[in-house]
Amino acid sequence: MAARIERLVTSGQFSLDGGTWDVDNNVWLVGDDHEVIVIDAAHDADAIAEAVGDRRLTAIVCTHAHNDHVNAAPLLAERTGAVIWLHPDDLPLWHQAHPDRDPDAWLTDGQVIEAAGADLTVLHTPGHAPGAVCLYDPGLGALFSGDTLFQGGPGATGRSYSHFPTIIDSIRDRLLVLPPETKVHTGHGDPTTIGAEAPQLDEWIKRGH
Structure with missing residues (x-):
C-alpha cells in the first residue's frame, strides 16, 4: 500500500520575544494503515494520537522548534515511543519550549526518513529559524515546508533567530529548483505548489527590503 498524506489542524498559541498569538497549525501524517510519521506535533497530543490511531508512529519530525510546532511532541513521544527529530541549530528555540528535555535525534541535510514507502529527504532551509528544514518526497510529489514557504x-523573519536574506536564499536554492508541480504542504494555511510560488521571488525580495 502506497503512503498517503493526511492533515490535522490543531489550535493553540505561538509565543516568542514576549508576545503571544493564537494560531492554527497543520499537523501532517505520512504513512499507510500500519505505520506513520508525524510532521510537527502542534498543540494537542490527544488529537494527534487519535489521528495516528493503532498505527505505529515511527518518528515525530520537527520542521523547526518554535513552540507552536513542538509543544505536543514530548507527550506524543511518551505515549507512542516515537523518536523526536530536530535539526541541532534549533536547539536554543527548542529549550524555550522544553528546557528539561532534548530531542531524541538530530536531523541532517540530505538525510532520508522512511516510513510506509515514503522517503522524506531533509532539506536544511534556515531563515525562519536557524534549524528550519523542509521534507521532500519526489514519489509523493510533496514538500512539507513548515514555516519556510x-x-x-516566505515565512516571517521579523523575530529572534530569523533572517530575511537567509530564507530567500533557502527558498531560491533549495525549494524553487524542485519540479513546479510539487505540492507544498505548509505549516499553516492552505497548500500551494512550487510552480505557483516561483515567479514571485523577485517581488518577495523587493518587499523584504
Whole structure:
C-alpha cells in the first residue's frame, strides 16, 4: 500500500520575544494503515494520537522548534515511543519550549526518513529559524515546508533567530529548483505548489527590503 498524506489542524498559541498569538497549525501524517510519521506535533497530543490511531508512529519530525510546532511532541513521544527529530541549530528555540528535555535525534541535510514507502529527504532551509528544514518526497510529489514557504511568500523573519536574506536564499536554492508541480504542504494555511510560488521571488525580495 502506497503512503498517503493526511492533515490535522490543531489550535493553540505561538509565543516568542514576549508576545503571544493564537494560531492554527497543520499537523501532517505520512504513512499507510500500519505505520506513520508525524510532521510537527502542534498543540494537542490527544488529537494527534487519535489521528495516528493503532498505527505505529515511527518518528515525530520537527520542521523547526518554535513552540507552536513542538509543544505536543514530548507527550506524543511518551505515549507512542516515537523518536523526536530536530535539526541541532534549533536547539536554543527548542529549550524555550522544553528546557528539561532534548530531542531524541538530530536531523541532517540530505538525510532520508522512511516510513510506509515514503522517503522524506531533509532539506536544511534556515531563515525562519536557524534549524528550519523542509521534507521532500519526489514519489509523493510533496514538500512539507513548515514555516519556510507559504502560499504567497516566505515565512516571517521579523523575530529572534530569523533572517530575511537567509530564507530567500533557502527558498531560491533549495525549494524553487524542485519540479513546479510539487505540492507544498505548509505549516499553516492552505497548500500551494512550487510552480505557483516561483515567479514571485523577485517581488518577495523587493518587499523584504
